[in-house]
Amino acid sequence: MRIGSRSVAIMYSMGLLLIVLFLIDLRLGSIRISLGEIVGHLWGGEKLSDQQVVILTKFRLPRLATALLAGAALPVCGLQMQTLFRNPLAGPYVLGISSGASFGAALVVLGAGAAGIVATWSLAIAAWIGAGTVMLLLLFVSYRIKEVMTILILGIMFSSGLAAVISIMQYFSEASALKSFVIWSMGSLGNVTGSQLSIMTWAITPVLLVTLGYSKVLNGLMLGEEYAASMGIRIERTRIIIFATTSILAGTITAFCGPIGFIGIAVPHMVRFLFRRSDHRILMPATMLTGMVVMVLSDIVSQLPGTERILPINAVTSLIGIPVVIWLVIMNRKAQSL
Amino acid sequence: MDRTGKDHIISLEKLSIGYQPAFALLEEINLTVGPGEMVALIGRNGTGKSTLLKSMIGLIPSLGGLCRLEGRSITQFDLPARARLVSFVSSQIAQLPSLTVREVVALGRLPYTGWMGRMDRTDLALVDQALEEVQLLSFADRKLDRLSDGERQRAMIARAFVQDTRLMVLDEPTAFLDIPNTFDLIRLLSRFRDGGKSIVYSTHDLETAMQCADKMWVIHEGKILEGAPEDLGLSGLFDEVFRSSGINYDEHSGKFLFKGICLGSVRLEGKKDRAFSWTVNALERLGYSLDSQGEIQLSIKPSDAAYQWTLEKNGSSKSFTSLYKLARFLTQGK
Numbered sequence A: 001m002r003i004g005s006r007s008v009a010i011m012y013s014m015g016l017l018l019i020v021l022f023l024i025d026l027r028l029g030s031i032r033i034s035l036g037e038i039v040g041h042l043w044g045g046e047k048l049s050d051q052q053v054v055i056l057t058k059f060r061l062p063r064l065a066t067a068l069l070a071g072a073a074l075p076v077c078g079l080q081m082q083t084l085f086r087n088p089l090a091g092p093y094v095l096g097i098s099s100g101a102s103f104g105a106a107l108v109v110l111g112a113g114a115a116g117i118v119a120t121w122s123l124a125i126a127a128w129i130g131a132g133t134v135m136l137l138l139l140f141v142s143y144r145i146k147e148v149m150t151i152l153i154l155g156i157m158f159s160s161g162l163a164a165v166i167s168i169m170q171y172f173s174e175a176s177a178l179k180s181f182v183i184w185s186m187g188s189l190g191n192v193t194g195s196q197l198s199i200m201t202w203a204i205t206p207v208l209l210v211t212l213g214y215s216k217v218l219n220g221l222m223l224g225e226e227y228a229a230s231m232g233i234r235i236e237r238t239r240i241i242i243f244a245t246t247s248i249l250a251g252t253i254t255a256f257c258g259p260i261g262f263i264g265i266a267v268p269h270m271v272r273f274l275f276r277r278s279d280h281r282i283l284m285p286a287t288m289l290t291g292m293v294v295m296v297l298s299d300i301v302s303q304l305p306g307t308e309r310i311l312p313i314n315a316v317t318s319l320i321g322i323p324v325v326i327w328l329v330i331m332n333r334k335a336q337s338l
Numbered sequence B: 001m002d003r004t005g006k007d008h009i010i011s012l013e014k015l016s017i018g019y020q021p022a023f024a025l026l027e028e029i030n031l032t033v034g035p036g037e038m039v040a041l042i043g044r045n046g047t048g049k050s051t052l053l054k055s056m057i058g059l060i061p062s063l064g065g066l067c068r069l070e071g072r073s074i075t076q077f078d079l080p081a082r083a084r085l086v087s088f089v090s091s092q093i094a095q096l097p098s099l100t101v102r103e104v105v106a107l108g109r110l111p112y113t114g115w116m117g118r119m120d121r122t123d124l125a126l127v128d129q130a131l132e133e134v135q136l137l138s139f140a141d142r143k144l145d146r147l148s149d150g151e152r153q154r155a156m157i158a159r160a161f162v163q164d165t166r167l168m169v170l171d172e173p174t175a176f177l178d179i180p181n182t183f184d185l186i187r188l189l190s191r192f193r194d195g196g197k198s199i200v201y202s203t204h205d206l207e208t209a210m211q212c213a214d215k216m217w218v219i220h221e222g223k224i225l226e227g228a229p230e231d232l233g234l235s236g237l238f239d240e241v242f243r244s245s246g247i248n249y250d251e252h253s254g255k256f257l258f259k260g261i262c263l264g265s266v267r268l269e270g271k272k273d274r275a276f277s278w279t280v281n282a283l284e285r286l287g288y289s290l291d292s293q294g295e296i297q298l299s300i301k302p303s304d305a306a307y308q309w310t311l312e313k314n315g316s317s318k319s320f321t322s323l324y325k326l327a328r329f330l331t332q333g334k
Helices: A005-027 A035-042 A048-085 A096-117 A122-144 A148-171 A174-183 A193-212 A215-221 A227-231 A233-257 A263-275 A282-302 A315-329 B049-056 B079-083 B101-109 B122-135 B150-164 B179-195 B204-212 B229-234 B236-244 B276-286 B322-331
Strands: B010-017 B027-031 B039-040 B065-071 B085-089 B168-169 B198-203 B215-220 B223-227 B246-252 B256-257 B264-269 B288-289 B298-304 B307-313 B316-321
Touching: A005 A035, A005 A048, A005 A263, A005 A282, A035 A048, A035 A227, A048 A193, A048 A215, A048 A233, A048 A263, A048 A282, A096 A148, A096 A233, A122 A148, A122 A193, A148 B027, A148 B168, A193 A215, A193 A233, A193 A282, A215 A227, A215 A282, A227 B065, A227 B085, A233 B085, A263 A282, A263 A315, A263 B215, A282 A315, A315 B288, B010 B049, B027 B049, B027 B065, B027 B179, B027 B223, B027 B298, B039 B049, B039 B179, B039 B204, B049 B198, B085 B150, B101 B122, B150 B168, B150 B179, B168 B179, B168 B246, B179 B198, B179 B204, B198 B307, B215 B229, B215 B236, B223 B229, B229 B236, B246 B276, B264 B276, B276 B322, B307 B322, B316 B322
Parallel strands: B039 B198, B039 B215, B085 B168, B168 B198, B264 B288, B264 B298
Antiparallel strands: B010 B027, B010 B065, B215 B223, B246 B256, B298 B307, B307 B316
16 A cells, blocks of 8 residues: 555656646637746736736636636545445436536526526525535435445435426526526536635635545445444444535535536546556545646637637536546456446 | 453343344344354354344444443444454455455554554554465455455455454355365464454354364354354254255264155175275265165175176166266166
8 A cells, every 4th residue: 555656656747737738728718828928927027918917817717726626626526426336437426416506506597587697606606505405415314324325326316306307497497597507507617706716715625635534434445334344434424524525525616617527437537547546545636636637628628729619618528538438448447447 | 251251252142133123133142252262153044144243243233232342342332443353354255356455455454554544564564464374475466356256255354364353253254165265264264263363254164164163153943052063063953953954964974964865775895995985975975874784785896997886686786887877776766
């Protein structure tokens, strides 16, 4: 269970790649700002124009920060769910968190649709409440039901049920409201600004630290709950902490950015493939780092360099994630397993 | 005996187990495990062997009564503290493709390491020792799914070994193993016992258990009986346990006879050599008993090929060149 030079080397390369992608992403956009100009501005050389400063600090940096947070948080949720349920197809949304968030968002957008444009704030809060309600329900259920696979099935059934309700609401809503909701459900990294970003940061960073501290326990869970209990792991407490952290992370990201598909499932598999390890003390930080890389890359792709159009991030992450998973499954059948 | 059960690693007092209070599998269980003792738990499928083992060490709640671990109720233990006294090997074969043998074994140190699970030199040395103990040192970096059932089971046992507990509980450790692997495993457990550990394991394999266990717990008709294997044999328990299942237990030899009915008696003549004992096996398998007054006379003589068996019955005689041919004749004759 030593870290190993291979893991360290990959970790450094990932870090480097992240910095490079971050800088590339910072330059992208309809208004060209070169890295030289940014460095010059910071070092007291030639100043950027006020407009350029606004674009950087109000748009590009917050969007990148959002990408980093989402990129770290969602794959961690996926990793936790895959280990807890011992199911390679589990992701951050298997518990119904995104359906809860969507339901909250749908209530606001489709319910208030007639009243006109809905503020991002109320949308985020409603989605957050929706995800939080699902989480409380889940904790209650997991307290009553001992069998963890039953919880998985309940989660899947619950989210399908909510999806059905949402589709009924969509059917009866007005065209403009429907469009806002559909756009929300396509995901976006660009809507998180100022105080929302700081709320998101405060909600996510401490929870990510908690999940890092739970790496050892997740290792114990790999043998199943019975073995874990026999090795001194408090199963009920562990399960509650895993559900709560997953709900907070996935719920917060979904509330502010909309559902972002696939990186939660795909990144843990990429990491297992790259690092060839199963030790969560390596997997956990590696998943965060790789997730950030993939998310920033997705953001770059979504801006369709050379055009002024921006693709919905949900579609981009799926289009990047799916081939990776297919490739991993075909090249290395073990990627299916944990 | 000390009333609080401090002399025992485990003492069960009026323990009742099961999954629902209305349907207890076993009630009023009073059993003990002493230090350095190997206990074999025997019982048919569905009688509650696994439930007993798991209830005993607190993995599932019991329905009533008390289970003491070193004199203290098992429910009073903090989980890591309990994990430093009892280790467990499940009957399920763990499917963990991407863990190496060494990683699985190292997990046994979880109750001892800090929150980040850092292992120091003694932890690592213990892992190596365990791998050597179960003869998996050369497989240490192999993934678990590249091992045979027997090797995987040994890896799980090595993991329990590094947990460094006074008591090791194993649920049907030999269930998926062939005969040589079963013997290897039992020998390994006996070595742990000789090293001072207490072992409790469940099994269907009465014959092996009789040869190695210090004590047996036998579940029969909703009750559980405790004693040295010979004590239980002497009490006629095994005969009673297996009679209902159509298997005859030969009290003299301690062997099972699968044919329920006796087809006849044979007077066997010849040198008491290998051919003789294999012939006895064949006759037992076919359901014939040996008797010096037997109605059938069978003699064995060495011949050019190997051996020749001559059978005489009611004045007529017939010779065979293999036990197979003899057996065919005997089974067709009935």
